[in-house]
Structures are given as structure tokens and as C-alpha cells.
Amino acid sequence: MTRTTLRIAMNGVTGRMGYRQHLLRSLLAIREQGGVDAGDGTVLWPEPVLVGRREHALRAIADRHGLEHWTTDLDAVLADPATDIYFDAQITSAREPALRKAIAAGKHIYCEKPTASGLAGALELARLAERAGVRHGVVQDKLFLPGLRKLKRLIDGGFFGEILSVRGEFGYWVFEGDWQPAQRPSWNYRAQDGGGIVADMFPHWEYVLHGLFGRVRSVQAEVVTHVPRRWDERGKPYEATADDAAYGVFRLEGGAVAQINSSWAVRVHRDELVEFQVDGVEGSAVAGLRRCRVQHRSATPKPVWNPDLPLTESFRDQWQEVPDNEEFDNGFKAQWELFLRHVALGEPWGWDLLAGARGVQLAELGLRSAAEGRRLDVPELTL
Incomplete structure (x- = not known):
């Protein structure tokens, strides 16, 4: 089998939801099962890059789970051409500006909800992502x-x-x-x-x-x-x-x-x-x-x-x-697998930033x- 690695910047993994549901029970569980079988002899392999403000907390999580990559520099990880996907599970007030940066950097977007603090911001994120040609999704677990x-x-x-x-x-x-x-x-x-x-x-x-x-x-x-x-x-x-x-x-x-x-x-x-x-x-x-x-x-x-x-x-x-x-x-894991297939294989996807804007x-x-x-x-x- 050929392995296709998808490098995912995960912002907010020191929080309860970001750590338990998205890292531990989703991406790490996908790695434990051997990745996502793409059905053509290829396995999609998520490679998390832990992102946050607290260096000691990031290092502790990385050490606990044998992960190599973590950083407190969001701009650097977004500027890295090896980063494929930006995921955001921060508090709501911090999400919109970070998503804007990630879209501008040409990264595919997956995020928790609400996507923004107001409808105008949520719609603008959806429009920016469409214009940038990046794939985008919102957690609807x-x-x-x-x-x-x-x-x-x-x-x-x-x-x-x-x-x-x-x-x-x-x-x-x-x-x-x-x-x-x-x-x-x-x-x-x-x-x-x-x-x-x-x-x-x-x-x-x-x-x-x-x-x-x-x-x-x-x-x-x-x-x-x-x-x-x-x-x-x-x-x-x-x-x-x-x-x-x-x-x-x-x-x-x-x-x-x-x-x-x-x-x-x-x-x-x-x-x-x-x-x-x-x-x-x-x-x-x-x-x-x-x-x-x-x-x-x-x-x-x-x-x-x-x-x-x-x-x-x-x-x-x-x-x-x-x-x-x-x-x-696990519902979070099931949707992650679908999003990884959407990014790598272009498979259909219905839970995008416009759907997130409807929630806002x-x-x-x-x-x-x-x-x-x-x-x-x-x-x-x-x-």
C-alpha cells in the first residue's frame, strides 16, 4: 500500500474538545487503525502538527502520544508548504482571524463551530474559501x-x-x-x-x-x-x-x-x-x-x-x-475520515463553511x- 500523508495544523488541541474528540478519538484513532483506506491501494495518513499558545502543554501532549511536531508559531506552520490542512478548535472569538490567515495561506479548512462571532464574518469566510479554491468543512458531529x-x-x-x-x-x-x-x-x-x-x-x-x-x-x-x-x-x-x-x-x-x-x-x-x-x-x-x-x-x-x-x-x-x-x-472520527477523503480524493462533501454560516x-x-x-x-x- 502507498501512504499519502496529510499534514494537519491542529489549533486548540490543549482544550477539552480539541484534545479528546479531535486528536485522541479521531486522528490518533485513525492512525491506530492504519489510516484511511482510499480503496485504490493508497492509505491516507494524518500527521498532526499541534498548535497553541502554551508550549509546556503542547510538549506534554506530544510526548504522551509520541508526536513529533508542535509549535506556538501559527504563522510559521501556515507558511510551511508541507501543511495541507488547518483545523481550528479554539474559542470562538479567536477562530475567525485564524481561519482568514489559513485561507490566505491556501490551506484546506476544517473547524469547529460557530465559525465566527457573527453572520457577516461567517459568510465572508465561506466566500474567501471559495475564491481561494480550498476545500472547507465544519464539524457537524x-x-x-x-x-x-x-x-x-x-x-x-x-x-x-x-x-x-x-x-x-x-x-x-x-x-x-x-x-x-x-x-x-x-x-x-x-x-x-x-x-x-x-x-x-x-x-x-x-x-x-x-x-x-x-x-x-x-x-x-x-x-x-x-x-x-x-x-x-x-x-x-x-x-x-x-x-x-x-x-x-x-x-x-x-x-x-x-x-x-x-x-x-x-x-x-x-x-x-x-x-x-x-x-x-x-x-x-x-x-x-x-x-x-x-x-x-x-x-x-x-x-x-x-x-x-x-x-x-x-x-x-x-x-x-x-x-x-x-x-x-465515533462521530467526530467518522466525519474526519470523510473530510480527509474529500481533501485527498475530491469525494462529495456537504458540510462546508456555508453550512457553518447557517448555524451562525x-x-x-x-x-x-x-x-x-x-x-x-x-x-x-x-x-
Whole structure:
């Protein structure tokens, strides 16, 4: 087999997401399996170049995993003709200027979302990348979750008939940081640093809804900061200036309505940290990260409202588990493999910077909807 090496500058790998999902569980896992088989006797081999500001942290990661290349000089790695791809998992406020540099240097682009702090910047990135002729992609990992892939299988098979509604619940209690450490970094709760659950999660909901059910046509949102005071990584108190909960209603192409609650101030009473219930004329499904359960119209019970009598049936037991029927790999890794094939082989790719801009647009409109107290249309974006 011939090995084709793709050298990838990875900016932001000292952070939780960049390290755990993109380096450890994606690129290093791809290397452990022997690369990506291109199907023509060629193996695509990712070669990470760790990029960041903290030299000691980069060196520690490189030593831990036997990696040769790391640097604190982003300009130098972008100027290196051996660098093929620039990947960005930095905080949102730092992402747009770094992506601009990488595009100007002629590097292929793969990045986390949101791609920019505002729609104008996100669209400009997509236009710059198109004009530069570089390949570009945005992480849309939830489409690759086992539960949502099973849900997509049901949709493609016509299980639901006409889809009427989608209801999503996402979130968990993020500790304030005083008496227990917070599970999320403090910048997530500072608007001036690009934080906020709308900026974080509405881009996810845009591609999930768009990819499974159709384009989002309108949005109405209520946005709240439930916990106004938190403590940072050094134990110092700070005022939370960003939203930590959002309650959104989305009208979808075709007429279905989606309602999604997102909160870092909710205690979990569901089977998974995110769940979507889809109701159609012919049947319903509840999909989470891994599981998906269904109830067909032929097996739907006939509840009767009577508050005077105790329930004698378990509603959860009336649903049927959707089987795996295949092996599901890590969602981040699966999308990385597709992007490497896109870069090296020109294979089709649908999750580009324009798709990323749609996510930024929905977040921007969600915040505006909450501020103005009204429903807003979502215009279709073009380059």
C-alpha cells in the first residue's frame, strides 16, 4: 500500500474538545487503525502538527502520544508548504482571524463551530474559501451519532409518514464552580468572550434539523441567564454575562414544528443528555445519543385521561428498540475520515463553511428574536 500523508495544523488541541474528540478519538484513532483506506491501494495518513499558545502543554501532549511536531508559531506552520490542512478548535472569538490567515495561506479548512462571532464574518469566510479554491468543512458531529443515524434510517424508510413535530431536550446542570468545579470552561458564560448557549447550541440544531427534516424557515426564542454568578478556573467569582438557557420554536420546511430546549441549568430526568421525539402520522420515535425507540400507529395504545385513577401501564414499555444493524464509530472520527477523503480524493462533501454560516445565522436570529419578542424568518443564504 502507498501512504499519502496529510499534514494537519491542529489549533486548540490543549482544550477539552480539541484534545479528546479531535486528536485522541479521531486522528490518533485513525492512525491506530492504519489510516484511511482510499480503496485504490493508497492509505491516507494524518500527521498532526499541534498548535497553541502554551508550549509546556503542547510538549506534554506530544510526548504522551509520541508526536513529533508542535509549535506556538501559527504563522510559521501556515507558511510551511508541507501543511495541507488547518483545523481550528479554539474559542470562538479567536477562530475567525485564524481561519482568514489559513485561507490566505491556501490551506484546506476544517473547524469547529460557530465559525465566527457573527453572520457577516461567517459568510465572508465561506466566500474567501471559495475564491481561494480550498476545500472547507465544519464539524457537524451530531449527525453521526448512533441514535440520530437510526432516526435518519427511519426517515429515509418512510416510517413516519407525514412528520408533524420534533421536540428536543438538551442539557444538564453545570456546577457554578464554587463548591464543585464546573464541567465547562468559564468563557462559555461570558458574552464578551463569545460564550452563550445560543451561540454554542443553535448551530447544532440548525444542521440537525436541516439534515434530518428540512431547512429552518423561522425561529422564535426565549433566552435566559438563569445562574448570574459563577466561579472561574482559579476559583474567582465572575458575573455570567452570557445566556445559559434557550427555549426555541422552529418552523421547518414542509410545515413541521420543532421545539428545542437547551439548558446548562437543568437536572437530567431523561435517558440521555440529548433526546429528540419525532411524531408523525404513521409513527413516532425518540432518539438520543445512542438509542432510538419507536411506536408505530398499529401499536399505539389508547390512553384515556382520568386523574382520579392511578396509572396501571408503563408508557415507556410500549416502545420498541431500533436495532443497530451496523457498527457505529465515533462521530467526530467518522466525519474526519470523510473530510480527509474529500481533501485527498475530491469525494462529495456537504458540510462546508456555508453550512457553518447557517448555524451562525440561526444563533444570531435566535438572540434577536428573544430581544425583540417576536418570530423571525430565516432567509436562505447564498455566496
